[in-house]
Amino acid sequence: MSSKPAIGFCGLGAMGFGMATHLIKSGYSVTGFDVWAPTLEKFKAAGGIPSTSLSESAKDKSFYVCMVATAQQAQEALFKEDGIVKALPQGATLLLCSTVPSAYAKSVGKELETVGRSDIFFIDSPVSGGTIRAADGTLSIMAGATPEAIEKGKVLLEVLSAPTKLFIVDGGIGAGSNMKMVHQVLAAIQILSVSEGFGFAARLGLNGKDVREKVIASEAWSWMFENRSMRTLSEDYFPGASAVGIIVKDTGIITSTARLLSFPAPLCTVAEQVYFSGIDRGWITHDDASLVRLWTSNPVSSIETTLSAEEKEAKLGLVIGLLAGIHFVAAAESIAFARHVGLPLPQLFELAAEAAGGSTMFKEFGTKMIAVLEGKSGEAADAKLVGDRLEKLKKAVEEAQAIKCPVYLGSSALNLLLQTEKDLGLASLLKLYA
Amino acid sequence: MSSKPAIGFCGLGAMGFGMATHLIKSGYSVTGFDVWAPTLEKFKAAGGIPSTSLSESAKDKSFYVCMVATAQQAQEALFKEDGIVKALPQGATLLLCSTVPSAYAKSVGKELETVGRSDIFFIDSPVSGGTIRAADGTLSIMAGATPEAIEKGKVLLEVLSAPTKLFIVDGGIGAGSNMKMVHQVLAAIQILSVSEGFGFAARLGLNGKDVREKVIASEAWSWMFENRSMRTLSEDYFPGASAVGIIVKDTGIITSTARLLSFPAPLCTVAEQVYFSGIDRGWITHDDASLVRLWTSNPVSSIETTLSAEEKEAKLGLVIGLLAGIHFVAAAESIAFARHVGLPLPQLFELAAEAAGGSTMFKEFGTKMIAVLEGKSGEAADAKLVGDRLEKLKKAVEEAQAIKCPVYLGSSALNLLLQTEKDLGLASLLKLYA
Numbered sequence: 019m020s021s022k023p024a025i026g027f028c029g030l031g032a033m034g035f036g037m038a039t040h041l042i043k044s045g046y047s048v049t050g051f052d053v054w055a056p057t058l059e060k061f062k063a064a065g066g067i068p069s070t071s072l073s074e075s076a077k078d079k080s081f082y083v084c085m086v087a088t089a090q091q092a093q094e095a096l097f098k099e100d101g102i103v104k105a106l107p108q109g110a111t112l113l114l115c116s117t118v119p120s121a122y123a124k125s126v127g128k129e130l131e132t133v134g135r136s137d138i139f140f141i142d143s144p145v146s147g148g149t150i151r152a153a154d155g156t157l158s159i160m161a162g163a164t165p166e167a168i169e170k171g172k173v174l175l176e177v178l179s180a181p182t183k184l185f186i187v188d189g190g191i192g193a194g195s196n197m198k199m200v201h202q203v204l205a206a207i208q209i210l211s212v213s214e215g216f217g218f219a220a221r222l223g224l225n226g227k228d229v230r231e232k233v234i235a236s237e238a239w240s241w242m243f244e245n246r247s248m249r250t251l252s253e254d255y256f257p258g259a260s261a262v263g264i265i266v267k268d269t270g271i272i273t274s275t276a277r278l279l280s281f282p283a284p285l286c287t288v289a290e291q292v293y294f295s296g297i298d299r300g301w302i303t304h305d306d307a308s309l310v311r312l313w314t315s316n317p318v319s320s321i322e323t324t325l326s327a328e329e330k331e332a333k334l335g336l337v338i339g340l341l342a343g344i345h346f347v348a349a350a351e352s353i354a355f356a357r358h359v360g361l362p363l364p365q366l367f368e369l370a371a372e373a374a375g376g377s378t379m380f381k382e383f384g385t386k387m388i389a390v391l392e393g394k395s396g397e398a399a400d401a402k403l404v405g406d407r408l409e410k411l412k413k414a415v416e417e418a419q420a421i422k423c424p425v426y427l428g429s430s431a432l433n434l435l436l437q438t439e440k441d442l443g444l445a446s447l448l449k450l451y452a
Numbered sequence: 453m454s455s456k457p458a459i460g461f462c463g464l465g466a467m468g469f470g471m472a473t474h475l476i477k478s479g480y481s482v483t484g485f486d487v488w489a490p491t492l493e494k495f496k497a498a499g500g501i502p503s504t505s506l507s508e509s510a511k512d513k514s515f516y517v518c519m520v521a522t523a524q525q526a527q528e529a530l531f532k533e534d535g536i537v538k539a540l541p542q543g544a545t546l547l548l549c550s551t552v553p554s555a556y557a558k559s560v561g562k563e564l565e566t567v568g569r570s571d572i573f574f575i576d577s578p579v580s581g582g583t584i585r586a587a588d589g590t591l592s593i594m595a596g597a598t599p600e601a602i603e604k605g606k607v608l609l610e611v612l613s614a615p616t617k618l619f620i621v622d623g624g625i626g627a628g629s630n631m632k633m634v635h636q637v638l639a640a641i642q643i644l645s646v647s648e649g650f651g652f653a654a655r656l657g658l659n660g661k662d663v664r665e666k667v668i669a670s671e672a673w674s675w676m677f678e679n680r681s682m683r684t685l686s687e688d689y690f691p692g693a694s695a696v697g698i699i700v701k702d703t704g705i706i707t708s709t710a711r712l713l714s715f716p717a718p719l720c721t722v723a724e725q726v727y728f729s730g731i732d733r734g735w736i737t738h739d740d741a742s743l744v745r746l747w748t749s750n751p752v753s754s755i756e757t758t759l760s761a762e763e764k765e766a767k768l769g770l771v772i773g774l775l776a777g778i779h780f781v782a783a784a785e786s787i788a789f790a791r792h793v794g795l796p797l798p799q800l801f802e803l804a805a806e807a808a809g810g811s812t813m814f815k816e817f818g819t820k821m822i823a824v825l826e827g828k829s830g831e832a833a834d835a836k837l838v839g840d841r842l843e844k845l846k847k848a849v850e851e852a853q854a855i856k857c858p859v860y861l862g863s864s865a866l867n868l869l870l871q872t873e874k875d876l877g878l879a880s881l882l883k884l885y886a
Contacts, residue, residue, distance in 0.1 A: 270853060277846060277866070280873040287863045288722070294858040295729075295746070312729070412711060419704060424728040429721045430864075432711070437884065439714040450871065 022046050025174070026079035028072065028095050028102060029116070030057045033145070034085035036152030037115070037178055039064045041083075044155065044177050051075040072098075073105035081174055082112045088267065089118040096126065103135055111139040111170045115159075117202070118144070119271050120195040120359070121278070123162070127191040139167035142191045143175060144198035146373055147183075148245075149259065156180035158373045160201070162193030185369050188362055196359045199272055200366060203286055203352035204375030206269040207427060208242040209306050210289045211344045214427050215243070215337050216250055217313025218414070221423040222333040223325055226251050226318030232334045238341035240377035246307040251319045258305020265306050266293045272355075281358045282451060285344070285351050288430045313423070336414045340428045343411025345379035347431040347447070352380075353387045354451035363388040383444070390444045401442040408435040408442065456480050459608070460513035462506065462529050462536060463550070464491045467579070468519035470586030471549070471612055473498045475517075478589065478611050485509040485529075506532075507539035515608055516540060519549045522701065523556040530560065537569055545573040545604045549593075551636070552578070553705050554629040554793070555712070557596070561625040573601035576625045577609060578632035580807055581617075582679075583693065590614035592807050594635070596627030619803050622796055630793045633706055634800060637720055637786040638809030640703040641861060642676040643740050644723045645778045648861050649677070649771050650684055651747020652848070655857040656767040657759055660685050660752030666768045672775035674811035680741040685753045692739020699740050700727045706789075715792045716885060719778070719785050722864045747857070770848045774862045777845025779813035781865040781881070786814075787821045788885030797822040817878070824878045835876040842869040842876065 022045050027038040030052040041048050042065045049067040051074075052058055058068035069075040072095055076082055082102060086092050092114060096102050106112065114126060123142035130138050143161040151157050159179040161168060168175075168186055175184055187193040215238070219229045230247045233239065249258050269290045276283040296302075296309050310318060323330060352375070356366045367384045370376060383403070389395035411432045418425040438446035456479050461472045464486040475482050476499045483501040485508075486492055492502035503509040506529055510516055516536060520526050526548060530536050540546065548560060557576035564572050577595040585591050593613040595602060602609075602620055609618055621627040649672070653663045664681045667673065683692050703724045710717040730736075730743050744752060757764060786809070790800045801818045804810060817837070823829035845866045852859040872880035 266856070273863075274850070274853065277850065277870070280870050282867040282870040284718075284864065284867045287867050288860075290853070291858040291860045291863055294856050297856050298747075298858070313732075416708070416711065419708065419724070422700070422728050422731050424725040424732070426722075426725045429707075429725055430718070433716040433718045433721050436711070436714050436716040 023080045024049065024078065026075045026082040026102070027051065028075060028084050029086035030061055031085070031087065032149045033152045035061065036149050037083065037085060038066060040153055040155040041177060042066055049075045049079065071100070072102055073100045076102040076105035078107055080107060080110050082106060082110060083115055083174070084113065085115045087116065089116070089122040092116050092118060097129060097133070103130065103133065103138065106138060108137050109139070111141065111167065111174070113141045113143050113171055113174065115143055115145050117198055117268055117271065118195055119275055120192040120199065121275070123195045124192040139163070139170045140191065141167050141171045142194040144195055145178070146198065146201060148374070151180070156183070158183040158185070158369060160185050160187055160194040160197040160369065162187045162190055162195070164190060185365060187365065189360065193361065196361055197366065197369065199275060200352050200356040200359070200361060201370050201373060201375045202268040203272055203283065203355055204348050204370055204377070204380065205242065206265060206272060206289050207285045207348040207351070208240045208345060208375065208377060209246065209265050210292055210309060211240070211341055211427055212243050212246040212250065212307060213309035213312065214425055215341045216247070216310045216318050218340055218418055218423055218425055219337045220314040220316070220318050220321055221421055222336065223321065223323055224330065224333055224337065225321045225323050228323065228330070228334065229318070229337060233338060233341060236338045237378045237382070238338040238345065240341070240345055241374050243341070245374070249305050249307040250310055253317055255305040255308035257303055258307060260306055261303050262293060262296050262306050262309065263302040266290070266297065266302070269293060276355070279358060281355055283351060283355065284430055284434060285347055285427055288426050292426050336417050339410030340414035340425060342379055343407050343414065343435070344427045344431045345377040346383060346407045347434050349377070349380040349384055350387060350447050351451065353384060353391065354448050357391050358451070363391060387444055387448060390448055404435065404438060404442040404444060404447060408432070411435065457514045458483065458512065460509045460516040460536070461485065461519070462509060462517070463519035463521070464495055465519070465521065466583045467586045469495065470583050471517065471519060472500060474587055474589040475611060476500055483509045483513065505534070506536055507534045510536040510539035512541055513544060514541060515545050517547045517549055517608070521550065523550070523552040526550050526552060531563060531567070537564065537567065537572070540572060542571050543573070545575065545601065545608070547575045547577050547605055547608065549577050549579050551632055551702055551705065552629055553709055554626040554633065555709070557629045558626040573597070573604045574625065575601050575605045576628040578629055579612070580632065580635060582808070585614070590617070592617040592619070592803060594619045594621050594628040594631040594803065596621045596624055596629070598624060619799060621799065623794065627795065630795055631800065631803065633709060634786050634790040634793070634795060635804050635807060635809045636702040637706055637717065637789055638782055638804055638811070638814065639676065640699055640706060640723050641719045641782040641785070642674045642779060642809065642811060643680065643699050644726055644743060645674070645775055645861055646677050646680040646684065646741060647743035647746065648859055649775045650681070650744045650752050652774055652852055652857055652859055653771045654748040654750070654752050654755055655855055656770065657755065657757055658764065658767055658771065659755045659757050662757065662764070662768065663752070663771060667772060667775060670772045671812045671816070672772040672779065674775070674779055675808050677775070679808070683739050683741040684744055687751055689739040689742035691737055692741060694740055695737050696727060696730050696740050696743065697736040700724070700731065700736070703727060710789070713792060715789055717785060717789065718864055718868060719781055719861055722860050726860050770851050773844030774848035774859060776813055777841050777848065777869070778861045778865045779811040780817060780841045781868050783811070783814040783818055784821060784881050785885065787818060787825065788882050791825050792885070797825060821878055821882060824882055838869065838872060838876040838878060838881060842866070845869060
C-alpha cells in the first residue's frame with residue numbers, strides 16, 4: 019500500500035466525495051479540500067485527510083484531482099496565488115474531472131505554459147455516471163491529453179473508471195471535454211423528455227406507473243427515463259439525486275459552444291429554455307425529474323385511469339411515439355455535433371450507448387447515422403425508417419395539440435423531421451446540422 | 453336605401469358585432485343570429501333585427517355573412533337540418549368570414565355541391581384588423597372564390613373593408629383562408645415576441661416604458677408591438693382586447709396545416725407550445741399581452757432602472773436585437789409558407805406590410821425574400837444583412853443565457869440563422885423551409 023502515491027483532491031461534492039473516498043478504499047492517501055466544513059468532517063470520518071488550504075492539499079502530491087462544479091471555480095482553485103498549480107511538485111499529474119467547455123480545458127493547458135509549469139502533466143478528463151458509480155470506481159471517463167500525460171495518469175484513471183469505460187479520446191487536451199459535451203447533448207434532451215413524456219401521458223389520463231412499465235419495455239427506452247422515472251413516481255425531488263441546476267450548467271456549455279462554432283443545436287436550445295422556465299419557478303435545486311410539474315401539479319402515480327384497455331394501449335403508443343421521436347433526433351444532434359468538433363464517432367457510439375445518454379433509438383440508429391456521416395451509406399435505404407419515426411411523432415404532436423398540451427421537444431423534433439420530407443433520409447436529417 | 457338587399461348575419465361576437473352594425477349604419481337591413489341572448493339585445497338596440505333561429509336569419513336573404521369563431525361552429529351553423537344553407541334562397545351569396553383552415557373552406561364549397569346548393573355563390577373571405585376596424589368598415593379582407601361569386605359579393609366586401617385593403621386572392625375557394633393563415637404566421641410569432649421582449653427587458657432591469665418608446669422607434673418595430681405594448685404597460689389584460697385563446701386557435705390552424713403539407717414552421721411551433729403553457733396557467737381568456745407574466749409577475753412599467761445611461765442604452769440594444777431577429781425569421785417563415793401553398797407573394801407583401809402582421813423587418817426584407825423565391829435575386833448580395841441580424845440576435849441570446857432568461861423565439865430563430873452560416877444568404881434561410 020505504501021507504494022501508492024499521495025493524492026490531492028479538490029471539490030468533495032456529491033461526485034467528488036465518492037471519487038475521493040473510492041481512492042481511499044483503493045489504498046491511496048488522499049488529502050481533500052473543500053470550502054464546506056461539514057463535508058471535510060465527513061471526509062475525515064471516511065479515512066481522508068481534510069485540508070482547509072488549497073496549497074496544502076497540493077503540496078508534495080504527485081497526483082491531483084480537481085472536481086469542482088464549474089470552470090470559474092476550477093480557474094480560481096488552480097491558478098490563484100495560493101492555489102493548486104503553484105503548490106504542485108515538479109512533474110505532477112493533474113486531472114481536471116469537472117465538466118467544462120472544451121475551450122476552457124485548452125486554456126488551462128496554455129496557462130500552465132504561461133506560468134512556467136509545463137512540467138505538469140495535465141489531463142482533461144471529465145466523468146459521467148452519477149454518484150453511485152463515482153463511489154464504486156466504475157465511472158465513464160473521457161480523457162484527452164498528450165500521450166505522456168495519459169501514460170502518467172492512466173493508473174488513476176483506471177482506478178476511477180469501469181474496465182470498459184475509460185475512453186482515451188484522440189485530439190489532446192479539450193477532446194475529453196468535447197466528448198463529454200456531445201454525450202451531454204443526449205442527456206440534456208433526454209432528461210427533459212422524461213418529464214415531457216410523463217406530462218403528456220398525464221394529460222392523456224394515463225397513470226405514471228403504467229407509463230414507466232410500458233416505456234421501459236419499448237423502443238422509447240432511455241437510460242435517463244429508466245433512471246429518472248423512479249423519482250418521478252415517488253416524487254423524490256427535494257433534493258432528489260440530480261438537480262435542475264446541474265443539467266442547466268451542462269446544457270449551457272453545449273449551446274454556448276454551439277453558438278461559438280456556428281453549430282445549430284435546436285433540441286438542446288429548446289430544452290435550455292424549458293430548464294430556465296423551471297428555474298423561474300424556483301426549482302433550480304430540485305431534482306430534474308420534477309420538471310414534470312410544468313405539466314401537472316398532481317403526482318403522476320396517483321392518476322386513476324378511466325380509459326378502456328384499448329384506449330389505454332393507444333395512448334401509451336402516443337407517448338412512446340413522442341419519446342422515440344425525440345430520442346431519434348437527439349441521436350442525430352449529438353452525433354452531428356461530434357462530427358462538427360472532429361471527434362471519433364465510433365468512440366462516441368461505444369461510450370454513449372452504454373452510458374447515461376443511451377437510448378434504444380441511439381443504439382438502433384447511431385451506427386447508421388455514423389455510417390452516413392462517414393460516407394459509408396446511402397440515404398435511400400433508411401428513408402422508411404425516418405418516415406416511420408416521423409409518422410409516429412406526428413400522431414403524438416397532433417394529439418398534444420388537440421388537448422393543448424405543450425410538447426416542447428416533440429414539436430421541435432417533428433419540425434426537424436419535416437425538413438427532411440423530400441427524401442426522408444438520414445443524410446437529410448444530419449445535413450440540417452452541417 | 454330600400455334598394456339595398458337584406459342581409460343575414462351569424463356570429464355577433466367582438467368582430468361580428470362590429471361588422472354587422474357597420475352594415476346597418478351603411479343602410480342595410482341586417483338580421484342577426486347569435487346563441488348568446490344579451491348580444492341579441494344589444495344588436496336590437498343598435499338597429500338590427502335579432503333572430504334566435506338560424507333558418508329565420510337566412511330566409512329570403514340574398515346575402516349572408518357567417519362570422520362564427522371556429523370551423524366546427526361554421527359547419528354546424530351552415531349545414532345542420534335547420535341551418536343557414538337550407539334556408540338561403542336560390543342564388544344567394546354566402547360569405548364565410550371566420551378564420552378557418554383552407555381545407556375547411558374548400559370542404560364547404562364541395563358540400564354545397566353535394567347537398568344540391570351549387571347555386572349559392574360562396575366566398576371564402578376571412579378578415580383581419582381588430583374590432584375597431586370591423587366597426588368602421590375598414591377591415592383587411594382576403595377573399596377567394598369563383599369570379600362570379602366575387603362579382604356578386606364585391607359590394608358587401610367593399611362595405612366591410614378599407615378601400616386599399618380588399619384583397620381578391622387568386623386560387624379560388626381556400627385561397628382567402630390560406631392568405632389569412634400566412635398572415636397569421638406573422639401574428640402568431642409577433643404577438644409572443646411582444647411578451648418575450650418585455651420579459652427579457654424586465655430581467656435586464658429595464659422599465660417597460662423605456663422599452664416601448666425605444667422599440668417603436670427602432671428596426672424592431674412591429675404593428676403587434678406598438679398595439680399590444682399599451683396593454684402591457686397598463687396591465688389591461690382582463691379581458692383586454694384579444695385573448696390568448698384567439699391566437700392559439702389561429703396558431704393551431706397554421707401548425708396543423710403545416711404538418712399536413714409537410715411544411716416546417718419552427719417559430720410558430722415554438723410559439724404554440726408557449727401559448728399552451730400560458731393556457732396551463734389559466735390565462736386563455738386573458739389578453740395575449742399578458743403572457744409577459746411568464747417572465748415576470750411584476751408590472752413592467754413599475755421597474756425602477758438602476759442602470760447608467762450607457763448600460764441602459766446597451767441593454768435596450770439587446771432587446772431590439774432580439775425582436776428584430778425574431779421578426780426577420782418570422783418574415784421568412786410567412787413568405788416561405790405562402791410560397792409553399794402557392795399564394796401570390798407580392799400580394800402577401802402588400803397586405804401584411806400594412807396590416808397587423810407588419811414589422812420593419814418584414815418591410816425591409818420581405819421584397820428581397822420574395823425576389824429570392826421568385827428566382828430574381830442572388831443570395832450573395834444579402835449575406836451581410838443576414839450576418840448582421842445573426843450577430844445582433846446572438847448577442848441577445850447570449851445575454852439571456854447568462855441571466856437564465858428563457859427566450860423561446862429568439863433562441864429558435866438564432867438556430868435557424870445558424871443553419872445558414874455557410875453563406876449567410878437569404879436563399880439559404882428560405883431553403884430551410886423548402
